[in-house]
Amino acid sequence: MAKITYIEHDGKEHVIEVKPGQSVMEGAVKNNIPGIDADCGGACACATCHVYVDDAWADKTGKASVMEESMLDFANDLQPTSRLSCQIIVSDALDGLIIRMPENQH
Template sequence: MAKITYIEHNGTRHEIDVPDGLSVMEGAIRNMVPGIDADCGGACACATCHVYVDEAWRAKAGERSSMEDSMLDFASEVQANSRLSCQIKVTPELDGLVVRMPEFQG
């Protein structure tokens, strides 16, 4: 289990224990964290779970796949550290991960 910190665009923090094997998106949805809509349910078919991975965690969170990169074309305010939270699988190595949500989801 990893403790993930979700930060809303207004600065509100949510620290959630997320079981290994779930996605960062699933952890947010199961705990009703505002700011991650997940319209496609985690199928990498939309951009409504867009997050910014804290710079200190970018390498551990991994690189975007080409499909994820294509979906981010539909997101607002994409940055170098943008990821779809449905594509980040929780592992013990991600204990302490910090993600921020954009003001608007794709």
């Protein structure tokens, strides 16, 4: 299990354990973490699971695919570390990952 810290826009933190193989989005949805809507259920067909990966973790989460980059065009307030949480697959190497949520997903 990897511990992931999800930080809401207002600064409230949620630390949960997520099974390897699940996405960061699945971990949030299954644990009722506010701020990740995931309207498409993880199909990379919307941008409602947009998150900011902490700078220290950006290299470890990998680069966005071409499809993910095109979906990020629909997200608000993009930053250099913007990702869709449905596309970040949890592994033991991501133990300690820090994710921040934007103010809104629409």
